[in-house]
Amino acid sequence: xxxxxxxxxxxxxxxxxxxxxxxxxxxxxxxxxxxxxxxxxxxxxxxxxxxxxxxxxxxxxxxxxxxxxxxxxxxxxxxxxxxxxxxxxxxxxxxxxxxxxxxxxxxxxxxxxxxxxxxxxxxxxxxxxxxxxxxxxxxxxxxxxxxxxxxxxxxxxxxxxxxxxxxxxxxxxxxxxxxxxxxxxxxxxxxxxxxxxxxxxxxxxxxxxxxxxxxxxxxxxxxxxxxxxxxxxxxxxxxxxxxxxxxxxxxxxxxxxxxxxxxxxxxxxxxxxxxxxxxxxxxxxxxxxxxxxxxxxxxxxxxxxxxxxxxxxxxxxxxxxxxxxxxxxxxxxx
Numbered sequence: 439x440x441x442x443x444x445x446x447x448x449x450x451x452x453x454x455x456x457x458x459x460x461x462x463x464x465x466x467x468x469x470x471x472x473x474x475x476x477x478x479x480x481x482x483x484x485x486x487x488x489x490x491x492x493x494x495x496x497x498x499x500x501x502x503x504x505x506x507x508x509x510x511x512x513x514x515x516x517x518x519x520x521x522x523x524x525x526x527x528x529x530x531x532x533x534x535x536x537x538x539x540x541x542x543x544x545x546x547x548x549x550x551x552x553x554x555x556x557x558x559x560x561x562x563x564x565x566x567x568x569x570x571x572x573x574x575x576x577x578x579x580x581x582x583x584x585x586x587x588x589x590x591x592x593x594x595x596x597x598x599x600x601x602x603x604x605x606x607x608x609x610x611x612x613x614x615x616x617x618x619x620x621x622x623x624x625x626x627x628x629x630x631x632x633x634x635x636x637x638x639x640x641x642x643x644x645x646x647x648x649x650x651x652x653x654x655x656x657x658x659x660x661x662x663x664x665x666x667x668x669x670x671x672x673x674x675x676x677x678x679x680x681x682x683x684x685x686x687x688x689x690x691x692x693x694x695x696x697x698x699x700x701x702x703x704x705x706x707x708x709x710x711x712x713x714x715x716x717x718x719x720x721x722x723x724x725x726x727x728x729x730x731x732x733x734x735x736x737x738x739x740x741x742x743x744x745x746x747x748x749x750x751x752x753x754x755x756x757x758x759x760x761x762x763x764x765x766x767x768x769x770x771x772x
Contacts, residue, residue: 462652470663480661496623520712545737554714567706
């Protein structure tokens with residue numbers, strides 16, 4: 439018997455979440471185009487909505503499971519290698535061919551050097567990837583990218599970045615988007631373990647994942663579309679790089695999964711973590727850049743638009759690209 443009411447609506451949204459996300463981005467683009475004056479106000483909503491989304495994401499990672507996941511050496515090693523060794527090498531190969539504009543280059547580096555920690559779990563799960571392992575690895579990937587991003591930016595852009603990128607917004611983003619949501623999630627988990635009321639609140643919170651993801655995409659796109667007018671040339675120039683990145687990382691992710699001898703679900707998760715980028719979390723960092731580098735934020739949002747469309751293809755193709763082994767017994771000739 440199918441469930442009715444709010445729970446049934448949640449299940450339907452989860453079942454059709456790709457359509458929900460594409461619809462949210464389309465609605466955001468429409469609002470941004472029709473009411474550009476709403477952009478600055480919507481921009482202020484990005485961090486609160488994103489913080490709520492990451493809180494719900496972390497809520498699904500029990501603290502005990504996180505500790506256990508740190509012992510899952512092969513998967514974690516594969517994730518770290520694909521995200522912090524292979525991806526920077528792929529970006530380095532592209533870097534020479536990027537437009538010379540400094541703001542465009544910073545935008546591309548910010549977004550491509552940081553692995554996704556939110557909807558990657560959803561898309562990986564839809565393709566039969568090991569969402570649980572990916573979810574448990576999320577805090578580690580977040581901390582690693584925040585520590586390594588300044589180093590990567592220095593290696594790619596040199597000391598000139600020291601005068602441009604301020605440390606303050608990085609620390610603020612780390613606190614608001616990572617430390618606080620993670621602490622609140624673990625506090626709620628502790629409450630849920632001791633009290634039925636806490637369990638009810640936790641259960642209710644986890645049902646908001648899809649609506650919060652849709653709200654985040656809507657707010658991000660609606661706030662940034664008004665800025666596109668003067669940046670269309672820059673946007674058009676980076677789209678081929680984002681598409682090429684998705685194609686290259688499918689093969690690179692599969693190669694890393696094979697190198698670490700991972701089974702198909704874990705291998706698919708590695709393909710997804712290598713391909714999906716953390717545009718939503720690095721956007722506040724791009725927005726904090728000086729006005730003469732404002733186009734960097736639009737370059738970051740452009741990656742989101744390309745990636746979500748790319749994920750529709752990934753969900754269909756990755757299960758064939760990283761198939762389950764054929765376990766049928768071999769037929770021998772008599």
